[in-house]
Amino acid sequence: MEKSSLNNLMNRIQKNRDEIAFSEIFDFFAPKINAYFIQNRIKIESSEELTQEVLSTVWVKSNLYDSTKSALSTWIFTIARNKKIDFFRKNSKINFQEEDIREFLYQDREVDPIEENEAKKQIERINNELDEQQKIMIKMNFFENKSHKKIADELEIPLGTVKSRIRHILTKMQGFLR
Amino acid sequence: MNGTVVKNQLIFDFASGILGPAKSLFASTYLQLNSNASKISNTFENMLGENLMDNENIHPKNLKYTDCINNENIQSASNPKDPVTSFFGNLNNLNWKQVYKGFKEYTASIDDKDELKLIKMDPGVSVPLHSHGGKEYILVLEGSFCDEYGEYSKGDIQINDQKIKHTPIASKDTGCVCLSITEKDVIFFGKYGSFLNLFTFIKSFFKQK
Numbered sequence: 001m002e003k004s005s006l007n008n009l010m011n012r013i014q015k016n017r018d019e020i021a022f023s024e025i026f027d028f029f030a031p032k033i034n035a036y037f038i039q040n041r042i043k044i045e046s047s048e049e050l051t052q053e054v055l056s057t058v059w060v061k062s063n064l065y066d067s068t069k070s071a072l073s074t075w076i077f078t079i080a081r082n083k084k085i086d087f088f089r090k091n092s093k094i095n096f097q098e099e100d101i102r103e104f105l106y107q108d109r110e111v112d113p114i115e116e117n118e119a120k121k122q123i124e125r126i127n128n129e130l131d132e133q134q135k136i137m138i139k140m141n142f143f144e145n146k147s148h149k150k151i152a153d154e155l156e157i158p159l160g161t162v163k164s165r166i167r168h169i170l171t172k173m174q175g176f177l178r
Numbered sequence: 179m180n181g182t183v184v185k186n187q188l189i190f191d192f193a194s195g196i197l198g199p200a201k202s203l204f205a206s207t208y209l210q211l212n213s214n215a216s217k218i219s220n221t222f223e224n225m226l227g228e229n230l231m232d233n234e235n236i237h238p239k240n241l242k243y244t245d246c247i248n249n250e251n252i253q254s255a256s257n258p259k260d261p262v263t264s265f266f267g268n269l270n271n272l273n274w275k276q277v278y279k280g281f282k283e284y285t286a287s288i289d290d291k292d293e294l295k296l297i298k299m300d301p302g303v304s305v306p307l308h309s310h311g312g313k314e315y316i317l318v319l320e321g322s323f324c325d326e327y328g329e330y331s332k333g334d335i336q337i338n339d340q341k342i343k344h345t346p347i348a349s350k351d352t353g354c355v356c357l358s359i360t361e362k363d364v365i366f367f368g369k370y371g372s373f374l375n376l377f378t379f380i381k382s383f384f385k386q387k
Contacts, residue, residue, distance in 0.1 A: 019247060026243035031235035038236055048238040056249035070220070074227030081195040081226075089199065122221045123228065142194040142222075143229040170190070174182055176221075 001028050006072045013062045026055055033080050039144040040084055050087060054080045126176050134169050141166055184337045188315070189215055193222040200289035201315075204359050207261045208317050211333035262319060262357065266296065269355065274298060280348075281305065297356045299323065299348035307345045312361030314338045321352035 006028070012021035033054050037047035057079050058065075065075050130138070133155075140146045140154070148166065152159040191197050192205035209216045266272060266286070274282040274296075280303035284296040297316075299305075315337050322331035325344040330336055338344065348354045 019243075022247065023243040026246060029230075030241060030243075031237045032230055032233040034238045034241075035234050035236040036230060039233075048241050051238055052241055052245055052249060053252065055243070055246040056252040059246050060249075060252045071224060071227055071231075073231040074220075074224045077227040077230045078223055080230070081193075085195045085202065118217070120224070123224050126225065127228075138225070139229050142190060143226050143233075145194055145196050170183065170187065174186060 003071060003073075007067050010062065010065060010067065010072055013059070014065070022059055025058065029058075029076055030055060033076070036080055036143070037084065042084070042087065046087065050080075050083050053083055057083075122176050126173065129172070129176070130169065134165070137162070137166055138169060181337060184313075185215070185335060186218060188337075189219045190222055193219050193226060198289045198291050200286075200292040200294035200359055203261055203265060203288070203294065204315060204317060204357055207319070207357060208333075208335055210260055211317070211319070212335075213333075269296065269298075272296070279303075291361075293360045295358045295360070297354075297358055299346075299354050299356075301348060301353040302350045303353070304345055304347040307343055311340070313359075314361070315359040317357045319355045319357055321354035322349040323347060323354045323356070324349070 006025065009018075009021040009025050012018035013025070030051055034047050034051045037050050038044065042050065054076065058076060065072065127135075136155075137151060140151045141148075146154070148162045149159055151166075152162045155162070188197075188201070188205055189209070192202065192209070197205060209219050262269075266284070272284045274284050276282050280300035282298045284298075286294045286296075288294060296319075315335060316330070317335045318330050318332050320332060322329060323346045324330065325336075325346040327336070327342075327344060
């Protein structure tokens with residue numbers, strides 16, 4: 001689906017609480033979000049529950065989304081990521097004082113729209129300058145949160161090579177992010 | 179290691195959602211106070227958002243869109259607050275511990291791996307020359323401090339590793355309040371060095387339960 005049509009759907013949800021528009025957003029994103037949780041080693045029962053929470057948040061908090069500030073996929077990614085953090089925290093052995101810190105840690109940050117355009121240019125640059133394997137490594141490392149060892153096994157290259165290539169990608173990205 | 183690399187690593191790890199609670203609190207405060215860091219984080223989140231856009235599809239078996247519309251567990255938007263105030267409350271009301279004259283700290287136990295601390299230094303107060311067993315992250319919340327490497331004010335972070343020895347001094351006008359993360363205990367040098375090392379050594383005994 002095109003980004004502009006996703007934005008139109010989101011607009012209809014924000015303005016008219018349009019359930020049909022939401023069902024289309026659901027159809028597009030639910031399988032991708034569900035896959036994201038499974039890639040992050042969350043079992044299928046929980047992944048579907050988390051997917052439900054993410055898309056419920058999109059529906060309930062639709063007014064928080066601002067298309068001039070970020071792409072819809074970015075906004076939904078941050079919601080999914082935050083649910084993942086909550087999930088691992090709730091399932092860790094540590095006992096946190098009070099309700100724990102998740103409530104207020106991940107509130108939406110204000111982003112200047114002009115900076116947002118800059119960000120888009122940076123992404124284009126990054127996409128142009130990284131080769132396919134580097135992009136796959138970024139996805140495995142930061143999106144799927146796989147260990148360097150796991151990445152080495154899956155790509156069938158030595159661990160040391162993975163480490164040095166990821167370091168190289170990060171150094172390269174420092175340049176893009178200036 | 180290059181300071182920028184370590185700072186960006188913190189931002190990337192935050193954006194990926196792999197930091198523990200202490201570092202998450204630290205990083206989200208950093209992003210809130212430092213617009214450049216926030217911009218970097220946003221760029222990285224955009225990249226990860228693209229990954230979501232192009233991600234493979236694994237269809238949920240037992241989930242319909244109506245389940246999301248009728249889910250009452252999700253509350254509508256609350257007002258964003260800053261992480262430090264939300265977590266610690268009013269800093270003036272905390273039970274600060276005086277480490278020595280003009281230097282107070284407050285330790286929060288939210289993480290078993292990293293130690294999260296608030297540090298308050300009165301104007302002109304300094305910390306004896308020391309280095310660090312593990313990495314130390316310092317974020318200035320109020321005021322400023324300087325050391326052999328430069329001046330740090332609100333929203334700046336300093337990341338120190340084993341190789342760094344420094345003598346931070348709080349600004350003479352404002353003093354400073356900082357948020358800090360320590361991965362392991364600090365090693366002191368100089369006049370009071372051996373005493374302070376003994377102190378952290380003894381303290382580590384009480385930490386082991």
